[in-house]
Amino acid sequence: MSPRTYQMQRRRESTDENRQRILAAARELLMLQPGRVRFSLEEVARRAGVARMTVYYQFGSLRGLLEALLDSLASAGGMHHLGEAFRQADARAAIDHFIAVFIGFWESDRLVLRGLGALTTLDPELAAVVEERSGWRRKGARILIERVMKQTRRPSRKEMEEAEDVLFLLTSFATYDTLAGDRRTKEEVAALVQRLARRTLG
Helix, strand or coil: CCHHHHHHHHHHHHHHHHHHHHHHHHHHHHCCCCCCCCCCHHHHHHHHCCCHHHHHHHHCCHHHHHHHHHHHHHHHCCHHHHHHHHCCCCHHHHHHHHHHHHHHHHHHCHHHHHHHHHHHCCCHHHHHHHHHHHHHHHHHHHHHHHHHHHHHCCCCHHHHHHHHHHHHHHCCHHHHHHHHCCCCCHHHHHHHHHHHHHHHHC
């Protein structure tokens, strides 16, 4: 290995290490009680032990950092399994899988996701990032509702919209967090939400 190649490899390793430290610091901040510490590039940098400009160079902005953190959480939380829901031949089985994937995701880092919800009430710009991700979930719910209803009957537009709203609500973090409490496992919550979806959607 040439000296130049070695130096470039070491630089990449250092950059990757800094990135992981910054994401870990952002995650830690979100687990703190809302209002205790401001979620900012400066505070994330301080907690990660790097310069503010290092965070800026890695992510470009606080929004970019939050998007990267959400991507990291999604990867660790099994969201890559979501595509399997849309490949199910049976629409009801697809909805069951859709629900199970989101329940698993919400469970994977519950305290961080709870902190994220609190953060979005304080910062409209960051709330927009989370709202965009929620829009993806709503779009998925709409696709599956259209499938299940077309397989069973000819629903009105109002029925479709109401069913979409119900599935969107049932797969939200707030619903999971409330139903899980401190006594239900993710499997129990998933089974409960699946039953609720079947009853509500007919």
